[in-house]
Amino acid sequence: MTKALYVHVPFCAHICYYCDFCHSIYQKDRAHRWLEAFKREFKERVDDEVSTIYIGGGTPTALDDDLLEELLKTLACVHDPDKEYTIEINPETLNAKKVELLKRYGINRASIGMISSNDKELASLGRRHSFSDVTRTVELLKRYGIDNYSLDILYSFPGETFENYKKTIAEALALRPKHLSLYSLTIEEGTLFYKRGVEHFDEDEEADYYEYAKKAFEENGLLQYEVSNFALKGYESKHNLVYWHYEDFIGLSMGASGKIGAMRYDNTRDLIEYEKGHYIKERLDLKKEDMMYEYLMMGLRLNDGISLSDFEKRFDTSVFEAYKKTLPSLLESGSVKVIDGHLIASDLEILNTILVDLLDQDSE
Ligand code: SF4
Incomplete structure (x- = not known):
């Protein structure tokens, strides 16, 4: 059976206050070393066609143009134009040259970290983009013919008001996405919010926010198909469905995880270990239960x-x-x-x- 392929780009241009995903600020020399090691891992561990490709992170589009091109070129040998090929995009890191590369190497789906349409809220979360970066990103993608894009929205964070939230939902729908992901903020250990003692949103209020968005999305044809995900019919994320259907997937690069049959693994997060070819840090043999x-x-x-x-x-x-x-x-x-x-x-x-x-x- 063909497997889905997930590629983790372990760098971000900055660290958002609520995020425990990324621990490494982008530096070109480190990213270059990572990419050389990644090419070796890819060659050793992927020898077959894959069902979908998803480049996530971190921030894949934080890579400089030449490194992004090298990454896409490496993956080109397993890419099939008829299959879903997604990249995550942080709006402030995208430019026309990068979109041209995405198009040239067959990316046909983008997941954009919109988060909110309110610039003050974005700044309060440690995001570096403004809402105008999101609209510019959507326009650029459409100009290059990538019109299958999803928007990520975050809710129930400190200082958020219901008025702003309603505006965010309306602005997101106005961008005519094929897919929307709606996540409530969780305060994870190790994040700046955790260190600052930020408290979790009121649960009842959080449920009201969720219901509001769900109704608005569904009125616009974006139907819920998973707890946090909504899509026009036929635009559900094929890659993420692999996880939810508990099928096999290969996770490559630092910090990625994968599952092959009854074996689950986590890759190392350490660049030196990764460069030595010690890709997998932990393996777990799963029991039937x-x-x-x-x-x-x-x-x-x-x-x-x-x-x-x-x-x-x-x-x-x-x-x-x-x-x-x-x-x-x-x-x-x-x-x-x-x-x-x-x-x-x-x-x-x-x-x-x-x-x-x-x-x-x-x-x-
Ligand atoms: S851009 Fe995404 S992955 Fe990077 S720190 Fe912010 S939320 Fe985390």
Whole structure:
């Protein structure tokens, strides 16, 4: 089976106050060393066609033009123009030369970190772009024929007002994206917000924000298909569906993770180790119980839930048998339901509670 390919670009032009993803500020000499090592890793570990490619980060577009071109050139041998090929974009780092490269090397989908349409809010989050950078990015992409773009929006952060949020949602929709991702702020250890003691948004208020956006998106044809993701029909992220369907994917580069069959791995984050060819830092052999739970954890995030027949085919047992201690009460309470051969979470907002209940299967 062909696998999806994820490539992590481990640098950002700056570090946002809420982010625990990226720990390395972009410096061209370090990025150059990283890229040389990446080319070796790619050659050693990818020898087959891939189903989708996703270049994420970090900030892939923070790379200087020559390094970005070298990266795209390296990946060109596994790229198939009919398949989804996505890159993440930070609006302040994009220019016409970079978009021309993206187009030339076959990128056909972009995920843009819009976050908010309010410049003061963006600055308060440590973002370096303004909303005009977002509109400029969209125009540039469209000019080069990349019209499949997604916008990332963040909500429930300190100082955000509902008035500004409504404006952000309206401005995002006005940019006519094919896909939208909506994330609530979580305060992660190690971030500047954590160090400053920033408190989490009120949960009820957060739920109201979510419902507001969901309704507005759906009125504009962008239907929810996963907890945080909305798309016009046919524009769901094929790459991310690989994760949610618990299929295999190869993660390359520093800080990436991957899953091949029952083996999950995390790559090193250390450039020196990476240059030595010690790509994988940790391997985990998953037991069948772990895989069944992870399959549910990922699949129940989807509006379509999990396929009962696929579960049975993979694990040689039915989900009802595997979760016979916990599933009946969840079905009885209506937290999950079976529709057209799928097990579905009735309300994605209580997904965590459902998953905790399912986890009790193991502890009984
Ligand atoms: S640009 Fe993205 S990855 Fe980089 S620090 Fe900001 S949120 Fe994190």
